Each structure stands twice: as C-alpha cells, then as structure tokens.
Amino acid sequence: MTVLPDDGLSLAAEFPAATHAQWQRLVAGVLSRSGKDVPETEAEDALSTALEDGLRARPLYTAADAAPDAGLPGFAPFVRSGRAEGNTAGGWDVRQRHRTADAEAVLTDLENGVTSLWLAVGPDGVAVEELDRVLRDVYLDLAPIVLEAGPETAAAADELLSLYERRGVAPEAARGNLGADPLGTEARTGAAYDGDGFAATVALARLCAESYPGVRALTVDALPYHDAGGSAAQELGCSLATGVAYLRALTGGGLSLEQALGQLEFRYAATADQFLTIAKLRAARRLWARVAEACGAPAAGAQLQHAVTSSVMMTARDPWVNMLRTTVATLAAGVGGAESVTVQPFDHALGLPDAFARRIARNTSTILVEESHLARVIDPAGGSWYVESLTDELARAAWEFFQEIERSGGQTAALRSGLVKDRLAATWAERSKALAKRREPITGVSEFPFLAEKPVEREPAPAAPGGGLPRVRRDEAFEALRARSDAHLAATGARPRVYLAALGPAAAHTARLTFAANLFQAGGIEPVTDGSFADSGATEVCLCSSDALYEERAAAEAAEFRAAGARHVTLAGRPSAFPDADSYVFAGCDAIAVLSATLDRMGVS
Template identity: 45%
Template sequence: MPPPSDASAPDVDLRAARQAWDDAVAGVLAKARRTEADQISRPAAAHLQTTTYDGTVIDPLYTRADELPEPPLPGGFPFVRGREATRDVMRGWHVTTRLGALDADPADTNAAILEALTTGTSALWLTPTADPGDLTRILDGVLLDLAPLTLDAGPHTTAAAHALFDLLDERAAAPTSGSAPAPDASTTRITLGVDTLTAQFAGVDAVTHDEAIALTRAAVARPEEIRALVVDATVFHDAGASDAQEIGAAIAAGLTHVRMAVEAGLSIADVLDTIAFRFAATDQQFETIAKFRAARRVWARVAEVLGAPDHGDAPTHAVTSAAMMTRRDPWVNMLRTTLAAFGAGLGGADQVTVAPFDSALPPGALGVSRSFAHRMAVNTQLLLLEESHLGRVLDPAAGSWYVESLTDATARAAWDVFTGIEAQGGYREALASGELAAAIAAVRDRRADDVAHRRHAITGVSEFPDVAEKPLPTAAPSAARPVARHAEPFETLRDRSDAHLAATGSRPTVLLAPLGSLAEYTPRTTFTTNLLGAGGVGVIDPGPGADLAAAVADTGSPVAVVCGTDKRYATEAGDTVAALRAAGVTRVLLAGTEKAVADLEGDRRPDGFLSLGIDAVAALTDILDLLTAQDADTAGVPA
C-alpha cells in the first residue's frame, strides 16, 4: 500500500478507528443494559474508565494519540528508566531476603544467611542482635562485595554500623584471615538503615537526629558505597496511603534528611549519595510499575533543583505490601506477591523483597515450616528472573502508552503531594500538625469503603470465600508497627463465625428460599452464597419447590433470603415473604434490588435487600448479630 499523500491522514485514520471502537463499546454497553446504543452517553469509553485514589483517570484503551516524549535511557537523568545503564541483565534485580532478629542466636542467623545465599538470595536485609559483637559471627563467610547488605537495627543502628565498619576494616587489613577474604570496596554496597524520619510517622524507635548525622558523615568517609539513610515509605503505605502520597511523603522526608545534613556541614552531593528509598509493591501490577518509575523521576527533579542532578539516582528497594496480605485463604498471597514482584521488577527496583505468604498469620498457624514459606518467597522471584527472564531487558515497559501515561500522572500527583507538604513547612511540620496522617487516613477510609462495598475485590475473602476453611488463630503476628490490612473487616466477621463454630458446633446459617426453576434462581443463590460466605455465614438451599415451612423448622434459622428472577418476584415474592414470616423467620431478605418489589407493603415486604453495591460489611455484621445471638441463647454462651 503506498503511503498517504496527506501527512495528516494517519491521524485521521486513528480518529476514525477510535470512533468505530467507541461505537462498538456503546453497542456492547447497550446490550448489557438492555437499551439502545443512542441512549449511551458518549464517549462510551468513559463508562469503562477507572479512577485511582490519586484522582488519575485510567482509560480502557491507549493509542498513539496518548504518546509522550521518550524518557532518556537507563542510567541517565531523570532516571525514570532505572539508575543503572549497565546492570547485569543475567542477574536482574537483587533478590533480597529478610533475616535475623534482635534475640536470635548468631550462629543460627549465620547458617540461615549462608543457606539463603546458596538458594537464590542475592542481597541481605539483616536485623542483627542487640550485641554489636555478634556481627562478626553473623557475617562469617559472607562475601559483602557480592551480596549487598541492608541493616535493620532500629535504635541499635549506630552500634551495628560501627561493628560493621570494624569488620570491613579487619578484613581489609588481614585479607587472608578468617573465612571471608577482603571485600572489594568498589563493589561493596551497604545500607545502614537509618530511618529516623519515617520511623517517627510509624511511632517506632530509631536512632536520634545527631546519630543519623554522624552515621551519614561516617558513610561519606568510607571507601565502600554506603547509603546511611533509608526513607522507608512503606510506613505510609501500611497506614493506607495512595501511591502518590507514598511517593510525595517519602520525597519530603528525603529532602528533610538532605537539609539536616547540609546544615551539619555536609555537601548536597555527598548527602544525596547516602540516601536510599524503600517502597511497597502491590498486586496492582501496572500501578506498581508506574510508582517506581515515577518515584525516581520526582526524586531526580528534587536533586536537579538542589543543583546536583547527577546524584539523584537513589536506589529503590521494593517490599511486597503488608496491607494486601490476607489471613483467610493465605495461599492466594503467593499470587499477590508474584504480581507485586513482577511490577516492582519491571518498574526498575534495585532490590525486591517478597514477604512469605503466611506473614499475616502467627508462625506455624498453617502447619507449614518457616523455611517452606521463605523458600516460596524466594522462588517467586527466581521464577520471574530465571524462567520468565524479566531481568533481561532494562525497563521493558518503556514505550507502553498506558505505562508512560500512568507514570507521568503518578509523578505529577506525587509532586503535588510533595509540594503540599513543603507548603506546610516541610515534612516534620506536616508530621507534627497531623495533616499528613489525616490526609493518608482519608484515603485509607475511602479504600475501606470500597472494600466494604466489594468494589475492591479480595479473592478468598470478600469474593469466592471458603466458608469451610479451617479456623485460624485470631491473634496477629507481632509487628513493629500497625498495618491497615485491606481484608481485616471481613476477616473479623469470619473470626466471629469461627468462634460460634467452636461454641455451638456449627456455623451461623441462613435459609435460602428459591423461586422458580434451578436455572432461574441459581444466579442469585450463587451471588448470595458468595456474599454470605464472606462473613462466614453458611447457607441451606432446599431446592426448587421445597416446603419452606418445613425448611424453616429444620434449619431453625431466623434469617432467610428469597432468591429468584425479577419476573418471579413480581408475582411470588410477597406471598413467599409472608409465608416465611408465618413459619417463624424474623428477618426476610431478598436477593436483588428494592425496585423489584417496590409495590409490596407490610408483612409481604422484605426487611432488606442483598445486591451489588451494598455495604457488605455492614449487612453481614447485622446478619451475624442476629444469627450469633440466637446461637448464643441456644448454647448458653455470650454473643
């Protein structure tokens, strides 16, 4: 086909194709809504848009019309495509495993480290014991120039850092002694884990401001590449922050670190070279890709404004979200963390840590070993790197109209959050005033509302729950800081169901009252079973044409749900509701919307409606209150 003579013809063709696609969307929507295509407002694609918690509108389709200028190559300012131009594509990102504990035996931690390094781990995130003298034993045989090390010692960071410096100096001075040779300083990468400012937000102990400055100064003087300061943005994420809030608050904290260090006499370039960032990666894979690309862009812009653009390449450490993890059906967490690692890796994270799938549960709650859970976490990344080869290309999402647009929108939203914090006087002022926490809490509440209304689906919890799942311990594992887990409201309901199972020998149960044939009522009985199961409530379906009075007597349930088609409701719902009440049911609900039985009154009118979009947590709480109160009366136990 010869090229078009009119240079604008490709754009004309694109517009025509886009219009044809939009017409097709209108046709599908009209069919689904049982109306005509001309009754669908245009553009029809607007009906398929979604909006993030940052206000970014995500379109269902991106085309050449959405193309943005190509960012510079990896390793170049503003580092959107990654901080390293020559990263080893055979290695990819660093598979980072969290090990150790303040009260652990040094020999056990050392054995765990050496095993991890031989089974796929390529970087260490270490909590050493409180005794700095143990560090030599903990790191015995560990080649620190091959495996990047991040310390996580909280208020003990100063002692741990100096013990680490002494160990490095000893190995350099006596390269033939010990079980580990002298490390190559040029390839030794260490992060001391000083997180003073973000720790204040989380309310956990950390080193003092003066200690942070001293460690920053010590890091600058060392021959190794040492990042003293970590801006741990996961504390904002765990509190409920949106992506832009997480980035914006982290950038504000990072700038505050720079200002404090510069006031203490350090140069801007030196301070920038001692900062690293830690962000949460979620199962929203495209948003995660965009988050890491946007975070580098925003921090690079700050470095540019500070006059040191080439030093704005702070490394990023991705940690799979603790907020997205579930206690119920925790095996699904393996899928969530896989998506999160995928997004973080493709987004250019330098290190990725995948949390064990049972991390929201007390140790041993599932009857699986800790080593199994950790092995699955590491193998998740190894599969992505070794079998899917995701590390073989730097920034493989580059050029995607969707990813580039989302990166740009996320960066702009994060910049607005950052400048808003600056307008309040900076990070510490926003923290002290409570405005930062309040803004994050507002997003957390919006997300909780979406979860409650099942607009934000959680597989195995709010959708497709296993009511017969083995009861789990209600106690959460000890955590250094609180986490606003998305699934917690539904899991609290499931805990109530477990408690009554233990007390009465059966779960709270609702009677279904099906109308019509199996084909007619199955869609709504399936919907109802799924909804009630999210609260740990079982159902009894007596089948088509059943004697409802006998079914009520058999089950003894005070709650029944009428299930059928709207057409059936028009002729049979009222009589069915009245019959259920006469049989002793005290709460009659209808699977569907109120408009289906708008003309019913009195004892013939349902007490409530179960339909898409309801506040499922509130509805299930109400149902459980009634069911468990009856069970408690029967069993003689408190509700």
C-alpha cells in the same frame, strides 16, 4: 527508529484507516443498547475506571496520549532505569528480611538464591549483640547487609562495621545499607527525633561516604505510609519530602550534594496492581531526578530502589492466595526497574514464616528472573501509551502532595502536625468503602471464601513498633467478621447459618443464589441450600430468584417462611423487586454492614 523495508505487504492496506471518533461512536452505540445513553464524546469516560489520587484508567490509549520524554536508561530523568544496563546483568538483588536470630535460616536463604540480607534489629527483631551469631556463616564481602534498627540504628551500625573489621573485610568490599531513617522511625513509632538524632545520622553518612564506598547510611522508607493506607501518590510524596529533609541535613553537616545523594536508598511497596506499581517506580525515579536537578546535581539523581511486596494486600484467610499476589507484585517490581526486591512470605499476616514459605518467597524472584527472563529487557513497559501516561499522571499527583508537605514546613512538621496522618486516613476511609462494597475484591476473603479451610498456624512474630501511623490490611474488616464466626463455632459446635431459598428453575435463581452464598460466607455465615428450612438449623432466610418471579411469589414465600419461624427474610436483589423484605443484598451493597448486622441478629458476638 528502525525503518522496515518495503516488501509489498502492507497490512490492512485494503481497509480505510479507523479514527478515534469512529471508535467513540461504536462505543456509544454499544452502551445505548445496554441502556446507557451517553453522547459520543463521553462514551470513553463511561468506560473509564476511577483510581486513587484522582487518576482514571481509560479504555483506550493512543500515540496522541503524549507523556514527557522518558530519556534513556541510566541518564536523567532516569525514568527507564537508574543504570544504563538496568537489571540485565544478572537480574535484581533478591533481598530477604529476617526478624529472628536464626543463623540457619539466613544461611539457607543465601545458599538458595537470596543475594542480600535485610535484618530487623531491636526489640521487634534481632538483638544487636546477636548480629555476630546470626551472620556467623555469612561471607560479609559477598552478601550485602541492610539494617532496619529504628532507635538502635547507631548501635547496630557500630556492631556491623565492627564485624567487617574483625573478619578482615576491607572497607571498600563492604556492601549494604545501615538503615538510618529517623523520619521513618518517627512515622512508625511517634517518637520524635531531635537534632542529636539527625546528627548521629549525618555522622554515619559521613563515615560511609569517606570510608565505605559500597555502603549507604540512610534508607528513605515509604512503607509506613503505604502500610497506613496511603495511596501511591501519597507514598511517593512522603518519600520525596523525607529525601529532601535528609539532603538538607546531610549537606548542612558537611557532605557535598553528590555525596548526600549517594547515601540514600528508597524503599517502596509493590502491590498486585501491576501497572500502578510499574508506574510508581518509574515516577519515583523521575521525581527524584527532578529534585536532584533543582538542587544542582542532575547527573547524581539516579534513585536506588528497594521494592517490597505489600503487607496491606496480604490476607490471613486463604493465605495460599498470597503466593499469587506476591508473584504479580514481584513481576511489577522487576518490570518497574527496582534494583532490589523483597518477596514477603505468603504467611506474613499469620506470624513468623516457616521454611516452606521462605523457600516459595525466594523462588518467586528466581522463576521470574531465570525462567521467565524478566530481567533481560530494560524497562519492558516503556513505550506503552498506558504506562507512560499513568507514570506522568501519577508523578504529577505525587509532586502536588510533596509540595503540600513542603508548604507545611517539610516532612517533620507534616508528621507532627497530623497532616500526613489525616491525609492517609482519608484515603484509607474511601478505600475501605470500596472494600466493604466489594468493588475491590479480595480473593479468598470477600470473594470465594472457603469456610471449611483449616487454619494455618504460625509462631507469633515479634510485636511491631507502635505509637505512630496505623498499620492496615485490606482484609481487616472481613477478618473481624470471620473471627466472630470462629468464636461461635468453638462455643456452639456450628457456624451461624442462613437458609437460601431458590425460587423457580435454575436459570432464574442460580446467579443470585451463587451471589448470596458467596456474600454470606465472606462473613463466616454458612449458607444452607439443601433440605427444608425447618431442618437447616437457620433462623434467617434469603430468597433467591429473578425479579419476575419475585413479583409472582416473593410475598407468599416470605409469609410461609415467617410462619415457619424465620426471624428475618432477606432478598437477593434490590428493594424495588420486593418492598416487603426485611433486608436486601445486591451487587454494590455494603457487605460489611449487612454481614455485621446479620451476625448481630443471630446473637454472634
């Protein structure tokens, strides 16, 4: 620890030292004035935010919030980085995914900042026989190649290794990953891998360990669990269980423990929840180091990480906002210490990306590395009391889930018994409630939607494999409502409408008028505020004002609108404000249920 010289300038020297108890007392006083009377000792809990996995983000962290020693970068438990230099030697590997046999797009990426290629191979990607053509202009001794071939892994690996040989690439010069991931494929497709499937994976790992030192054979892909709605701890727990299953298979097939550990690369989702992503990547390294230590090879427990911006967070509506989401996610992946980062194009949810979307995706990493200098510091979040605490708490929750999977017989048994599917489904059901109530806002979808937005058209992407765990997106429930509105617009020439009746002066109605307009647009319902109800083309009315004015005028206004033909009167407020309304919209209401019922009443199928 650096000791600063005594220069006679002591900041806050004339002020008494503040204590935690004093802060709690002040917080309790503020809460009391806002109508929440809580004991001083519970004031902090009142301001805490509930996270998934039973975690809570507190409003204040201090040096008293101790976490296990994170060690030094490049040394066990590898929390700070799997390498002593972290990403400071040029930044992280910018890895972009390609699902079509477009050799020109591949070359364009490599010429403009991308440093490795991730190729989806098979029916939903590039055909095995097309690999030679797709990589025709690629210097295979310079650009690492990562495969994702599912059931066709053996054939794709054979073709790639054959390409190295035909083009004169020395085995020691080859870099990348053959992408064998039988359990990840089973999670995606439901197709069970037998002993022969694992035998082929072991054979690839042995070949890489003996002849291709820069190529790994296996990927532990945690994306299927994230994409199915799993929490961060569940994603980590499944990755640990999968990694352990592969270690057992590889060591049982004749590889040493150190060789087996060196054949694995881990893939995780990076989301716009930057602190949770940072903590997840740091916790993943700590947990895998613990596995390696328990197996007897602590020095070989550095986890190689590939972070991919989340598909779950991407939206089809207002897709431009996805650029902001992926920027935050990429920042979190870099700060979290991922060695490779894939930024999914902003139009990912719409189909195949165009050239502009691919350019923005690769430039996201370039800006963060070259202009923001994000990679110049190893573990920049390290030492933050919040990040260190969150890392520790998340690691403990993930280890608990990992142990549950191991008690059930391991990852294979947990997948086939439904344990994993059921746990992920329960987590997604709870999160769906938060999304429906807009407690987890989705900008451009559940918050600040833009009904006049021109749709972004893209060429359809190859169908993703199905049959296994589901794939979810945060916007899916709102997207279904908007699709109903779009169909109504196409059939009738107009969107369903609701008339917003502002009662009293602007100071009384503006807040609730804005709230109601935002809410209805999230369901594709056009709010009308100008003119009269008779001229609005609406069949329903929503009254917007203060509780005081509702008490004075709501009954008369509702009766007048009903007499004018309004079939349904909604109140922007809680039932206590006007018990005779037909329905109510307020902060925390189930927006999906309210909007779906509204479209039903309007005859929008």
